[in-house]
Amino acid sequence: MSVLLKVENLNKSYPDSTFQLQDVSFSIPYGSIVGFIGDNGAGKSTTMGAIIGNLHRNSGSIVMEGLEIDGDHLALKKDVGVVFDTMKLPTSITIRKLSKVLKHIYKEWDQRLFNEYITMFSLPENQKIGKFSRGMSMKLSLAVALSHNPKLLILDEATAGLDPSGRHDVLDILSKFVKDKTRSVLLSSHITSDIEKIADYLMFIKNGEIILNVSKDxxxxxxxxxxxxxxxxxxxxxxxxxxxxxxxxxxxxxxxxxxxxxxxxxxxxxxxxxxxxxxxxx
Incomplete structure (x- = not known):
């Protein structure tokens, strides 16, 4: 089975903490949704941060489609869409102005698709983003992540701020996102019922170590x-x-x-x- 992302022997420590990632290794096959499960502080966000390049790793390799994700292959990072549990978008502008900015940032920006998600999520285009509720912010972040044609979508507790109907919509979108078997999702959530519904693989992390990595079936x-x-x-x-x-x-x-x-x-x-x-x- 060919894989979109392969992480091998990833190690990360912090100078002011005893926590460390310890030889974290896993693969994400094309067309799959991988549920990433663990307590707060177990290492989920650190692992995801290393993948997207926000955190410097001490050692190990992260390979996407055969190329190492590092400073020499920054273009690969544009193939990764990310949604965090808190919004990382500017709050002083509207969605309409935001889309004008993003189309200059992302080469593969799809304005039509972005408009579809904004309509689907019933988000107000002319209201400042800083006035959005947490659920609205998460929906906007997801719309942005999906609209620049990523190959890998990483969601770090991104469904936590949504009501049940909103989570249902997001899970449906994620299932459709991987349907053509060319893209994949890494999903961390404390709402294990969401992961149980859509994940193909389950990866459990504890104290910086992967303790079980197995298909859901x-x-x-x-x-x-x-x-x-x-x-x-x-x-x-x-x-x-x-x-x-x-x-x-x-x-x-x-x-x-x-x-x-x-x-x-x-x-x-x-x-x-x-x-x-x-x-x-x-």
Whole structure:
């Protein structure tokens, strides 16, 4: 399977912090939506910042369509659309004036498409952007990111400020964005139900390390959550576990489940996230 983006052994540390990214490696295939899951401070934003070039990495490589993203290939950054949890656009101008600026910044700027998104999102063209609500700001940021024809769309908690109907619209747009299999999405969100709806792959990060990277179908079909005794627990190799009174809640591969003794539990992506982030590794 060909990949749009490949990150290998990415490391990043800060002089005034003990936090660091530790050998972060993953690939984003063409036509896929990758859900990026982790607690606040786990390393999602740092990883995304390194990809788009906002943060200097200590080591590692980030390759997009065969070319390293670095100072020598700044043009590649124009192929990346970014939406943050806070708007990074000028607030003292209107949408109408903003579009005139952006068409001179982006070579592939599509004014017709931008107008379609502004209409779809019911955004006022003549109101100053600084007066927008958080949800309106997120919709505008998404419209901008989509309208310069990016190959990779990165969203960092971009749906958090939207109501349920707004999130539904955004998820539908993202699904259509990757439909032609030439583009991809990296989506971080604490709303795991959104990720569960549209993601093809799930990547979990904890304390700067990728602890699980798996397709959504494989996670839901080839893994299990069980409750077991200490004796049963000693016989398995869990991905993560939590001790609950005298029993253990364990996330393991389906092949390890002894159907005769172990009690399976129904689980969602949210349940797995809680186990991976709050649980332990053996």
């Amino acid at each position: 494989k996670l839901l079909n080839d893994f299990a959550v069980i409750e077991c005794t200490k004796e049963e627990f000693e016989k398995v190799e869990p991905v993560a576990f939590r001790k609950k009174n005298e029993l253990y809640e364990v996330f393991i591969s389906d092949q390890q489940v002894d159907a005769s003794t172990m009690k399976r539990k129904k689980f969602s992506i949210d349940d797995i996230t809680l186990l991976l982030m709050r649980g332990e590794r053996k």
